[in-house]
Amino acid sequence: MTAVGRFLRGLSYLFHLALCIFFLGVAIVTWGASNFEISALPWEGTSLSAWLLWLSLIGLVSTLLALTGRFRYLFPIWCLFAFGLAFWGFFLNAKTHFDGESAFKNAIWLTAGLLVAAIVSLPLLRTRRY
Numbered sequence: 001m002t003a004v005g006r007f008l009r010g011l012s013y014l015f016h017l018a019l020c021i022f023f024l025g026v027a028i029v030t031w032g033a034s035n036f037e038i039s040a041l042p043w044e045g046t047s048l049s050a051w052l053l054w055l056s057l058i059g060l061v062s063t064l065l066a067l068t069g070r071f072r073y074l075f076p077i078w079c080l081f082a083f084g085l086a087f088w089g090f091f092l093n094a095k096t097h098f099d100g101e102s103a104f105k106n107a108i109w110l111t112a113g114l115l116v117a118a119i120v121s122l123p124l125l126r127t128r129r130y
Helices: 003-029 045-068 074-092 101-125
Strands: none
Touching (some): 003 045, 003 074, 074 101
16 A cells, blocks of 8 residues: 555544544533434434434444454445435435535535545455455
8 A cells, every 4th residue: 555545544544533533522412402403414312312422433443443453344334334424414315404605615525525535445345465
């Protein structure tokens, strides 16, 4: 793997670690709130907090396992899932609306970051050559 590939994969790990830690914090802070809603996600209220908690933990575990090299196959699956959920939530979900141009640009940047992370993680699915 080239130096650029290692750099991009490292950024992918950091991106997903930060994203999962952020949403884990959101899940903890909003635990038990019945009126909690993120319009880009298909859940609401207490089930949204539970889904955020479990998905964040799955993302953290998959990223840490890939970083340590123990089970690297889970990380690309997680990256593709996160990209698919964001793409569906921001651009295909009828509930989602953007409050201005800046919110739309932020959604594009987040989705693009998830896409790049997913593409960079795909070589992890190949078997290692020793």
